[in-house]
Amino acid sequence: MATPVAEHVSRVEAAITNGLAARSPIAASWARSAQLHHLDPSSNPNEGRITAHELALARERLGPLLPMAAPHLDRLFQMVGGLGACIVLADAQGVAVDRRGSPSNDRAFEESGLWTGTVWSEADVGTNGIGTCLAEGRAVTIHRDQHFLARNIDLSCSSAPVHGPDGALAAVIDVSTARADLGDAVAGLIGNTVAEVARKVETDLFHQHFPRARVVVVPGLDRGQGALLAVDVDDLVIGATRAARQHLGLSGDLASAPKLLADLLGLEGHDSLERAEQAVLTRALVRSSGNISAAARALGLSRATLHRKLDRS
Known part of the structure; x- marks a missing residue:
């Protein structure tokens, strides 16, 4: 009788061999994992974890994003923590730089590599929430046996990209859980929530910038x-x-x-000096609640000059 690992490996290899990559985003990621990154779905590669100094530098490179995201990650954990989930914030290289999790689940998640300092790029661990989100630049949910590596098929991961004020992909927010009773529908709801939180972080960053x-x-x-x-x-x-x-x-x-x-x-602009001047006068009158004297003072004009300009318009 085939083991779950053997069954998963066969399924992945068959999907790649049969050309499903052209029709399935998951199979396309599996193909990248195998053919581009030369990974084996049955392997258990050494856990990529950067040093404490490298982690500190990675956190520093995120600049204001890290503190800006913190309260949003806290609220997100309040919503999904009861599902046995942990939250990871990863940088654009797939390095987990921050996380939220219940102490009772910390050991299991650390053993799974869902810990600060670990690397979750597709090049390192194949198809997964964080890495595939980075590779495709979009929100993804990688549910259990959709992962490339057999060692990760107990995880359900929903990730969404966070873009900086310049539009460049800056980070990924991921929610992962190993609960066996988590259905596709719940995983989809988690995915929608993660995407919404990512957009809120983007908006806050944009306003701050x-x-x-x-x-x-x-x-x-x-x-x-x-x-x-x-x-x-x-x-x-x-x-x-x-x-x-x-x-x-x-x-x-x-x-x-x-x-x-x-x-x-596609709005009507003020392409002439006359129309532009009229717009300035109108704004001054609105701000002064129609008081001609106050509007004239705000514009540095005499009351008579302002009257003359208004009569001409």
């Missing part, structure tokens, strides 16, 4: 997707989240090469 900018939600998209633009006082877009960049086709450093908000969103 552009403290003086006006943050605009890109219309026509679900607010939960986090498609945000940072706009300066001249209505120039100087920053955009990953979702906004994808939707609007933006790339590069927007702070150095900004875009007009009106052009990006």
